[in-house]
Amino acid sequence: DQAETVLLGLSRGSGAASLAGMAPATVDDDVTWRRPLLGVRRATTRAACAADGLRPWDDPHNTDPAFARVRVRRAVLPVLEAELGPGIAEALARTAEQLREDAAAFAEMIEETIEDIVEPAEAGIAVSVAALAANPPALRHRIIRHVVASEFHVGLTRTQTLEVARLVTDWSGQGPIDLPGCRARRAGGKIEFTASGSGI
Structure with missing residues (x-):
């Protein structure tokens, strides 16, 4: 998911906030959304489910080529892996993590600065x-x-x-x-x- 998000952001010329992908936890309207398996590959998750006798649910949207994310996963990432070598998805996920750290640092700097330089008009x-x-x-x-x-x-x-x-x-x-x-x-x-x- 992270690799797809980064590639889609790059293709659209998005800024660092978009390239930072999904965070492991986000707060929306005082509700915290957690994604504990975000850094785990799909194959690893499936293997863990099989080992525990669990049957994973497959979101049908994840195989629908009408969605750009699905086309990136099924067509673009395999080409990148074949041409550039294995580990592309992990490298893109690391990039997203580094950009999230940068975005958090900038956000903190802005919060520290903003009150001193802004005034009502x-x-x-x-x-x-x-x-x-x-x-x-x-x-x-x-x-x-x-x-x-x-x-x-x-x-x-x-x-x-x-x-x-x-x-x-x-x-x-x-x-x-x-x-x-x-x-x-x-x-x-x-x-x-x-x-x-x-x-x-």
């Missing part, structure tokens, strides 16, 4: 240009995406994020940028994000 929120400029691009871009997602509940594409970042790093008087659910503009020493249709 009329019909939205503002972020200090100097503070954004002082951060490396990877953190700057994550802060921009975090602010927009937290305030307006929408996600930005990489292209949209880079356009907002240009208001910080390549400022030449350009006007506001229309984004999903909001608009970004540079006003003095701040990048202001305001709700779409606010007239500001």
Whole structure:
């Protein structure tokens, strides 16, 4: 599952959060979902079930080629294993684990930083240009995406994020940028994000 998730993310040009795959445990609406067998190969799980006299249930979606995940599992991964050698799935799973660690570190850094550089603005929120400029691009871009997602509940594409970042790093008087659910503009020493249709 992890290998398929990483390959699909790579094919779509996804960021680190998507390439990090599924976590062993996630919390959704105060419900914790655990995946204790996530790192175990299917063959190992089946062998353990057979040894204990258990009959595993097969999800029919796992064999339906209408799903890209199934095509990756049945067609792409075997080719990669044949051409590059065994262990591709495990290597991709390790990559996902490392990216989850990186994402967790960035999330912690953002939480530590965000309160000092963000302030309310009329019909939205503002972020200090100097503070954004002082951060490396990877953190700057994550802060921009975090602010927009937290305030307006929408996600930005990489292209949209880079356009907002240009208001910080390549400022030449350009006007506001229309984004999903909001608009970004540079006003003095701040990048202001305001709700779409606010007239500001």
